[in-house]
Amino acid sequence: MKVLGVCGSPRKNGNAAGMLKLALKECAAAGHETELVELAGKRINYCGGCSACPPCNVKDAMQAIYPKLEGADAVIIASPTYFAGPPGLLKSFMDRTLTLRRKNFALKGKIGAVIVVGASRNGGQENVCRDILNWMLIHDMTVVGDGSPTAHFGGICVGRNPGEAEKDEAGVKTVVGVGKRVAQELAARSGRRAGEGVVWPAAKGEGRKR
Template sequence: MYVLAINGSPRKGGNTEAMLNKVLEPLKDNGWETEFYQLGGKKIRGCMACMKCWENKDNQCVVDNDKFNEVYEKMVRADAVVIGSPTYFADVSAEIKALIDRAGLVALANDRQFAGKIGAAVVAVRRGGATHVFDTINHLYQINGMIIPGATYWNMGYGMNKGEVLEDVEGMANMLNLGQSIDWLGKAIKPHMDSFPRVQYLHGEG
């Protein structure tokens, strides 16, 4: 099984990175193929609402001069996707917002490609606003029919400077438990993923 961890923080070696790596630890130990993808700080533009993905239905975005199609291809292949973001003005980083808007739409346009996959959100925060970041990422998962695992608390860790989140004992323990939950859930649902109901998304109706 394959898990993709996407880092939306542009800060190399930062708190979001440390938390995502902690989530991946038990998955590596239990035989998963793991990949850490650095999106923060890379070129990815927002959705233009051109709706070409609904016309073409070719599993990609027509804007191909940035990192989107590369990371989207990995998301489609993954059994589990863990998106991590720092808290910027009580919301996700610009790179993660662009990813959510585009990946969510392209997946819906192409037979709900994320349906039945596992999706988890991880949030680094200095003090406040993390719950809204957590919700923003989970909204991508919910509208796409993904399965969100629980842990011991909301998946957030506290720290400002690089490495400070490692001192958040409860937060890091939660990351470890999240990885364990993903492992258990993935093995439980893997035999049934092909039969997951892919209800048609009624775009533009209602």
Template sequence: MKILAINGSHRKGKNTAVLLGLVLEEAAAGGAQTELVELVDWRIEYCLSCHRCLREPRCSIQDDDMQVLAEKMQGADAVIIGSPVYFGNVTGRLKVFMDRTRWLHMRKNLLEGKLGAALTHAGLRNGGQELTQMILERFLLSHGFRIVEPREPGRPIYNSAILGTLFEGLDGERFRWRKGVLEDALTVAMCRALGRNLLRAGGRDL
């Protein structure tokens, strides 16, 4: 089983990458082949809205890195997308990537039937994670992915989505922050649960 994680953060190796890494680590422990893509390392041009993909499943832009990324998605059994929340939405870099997958969808859903999952992270609790998660899941559903959630049988503390936060609490009116996502025990547990669920959904016995 091949699992591809795509990090939409503008900060390589930081909190969103750590969360995706936890999912991949758990899946790899169960035998999956995993890869993390940091979009900051790739050159992706804006969609031109030229509508070529309405006539054939092909993008008119061929001189950037998007074709390689599309091939990685097509070659994977499962794709996980992660985004931090900068202003109530996916990052600008990730949105450009999402727009450029249009040719994989318009004539035929070339990613139909693959497993998909999403996770988000923000500084504050209720900092836009919920809306961003909905946008990512809607994107995956539009491509025909089957959404996998982190909930596991017999573990009711887990939510239906991974919505990480650095906010820990208040000392009077002063914010108290976690130093990193690994201090968010529930989010860490949910990432690992998602890794196991991807294996289950992919037919792996745990």
């Protein structure tokens, strides 16, 4: 199954991209196809609210991203924290997906997960997670977090300069957890009818039937 990673940082190869690559690596190790799209350097205009969609008639980088989103089974969004919110680039990306919601909920049921990096320990990463998870819920996606035993809102890391987030051991655990959790959910979907007989291989001894 296909996992699309979208990095919303305006800085190419920064912390968010590094963390997203770690999560995608987990998905690839579990046998899933992965693709990374960095929004950095791409021209993505803000949604002008013209209400003409679908389709979106703004001719920019989003036109190549729409089919990637539609073709994915899971979408992981990674973002830096900017003033306790997502950067404008990522907000524009999210707003511009209105056309997919209006296309009979084209993202409905896809797995969604988030990874957020900030320079400070309590710099607002949870707010950014919330914003992105809200975007996923409004698309009627199925959201997962970082899975047990950490099991919170997704991958949350601390790092300022590129490469620093990799040194945040506790944060990296949550990022790897996101990758594993997405991979598990996709595997569960491919081999069963929804909700049947899955034992989640979470922490040792924690597997549970559902």
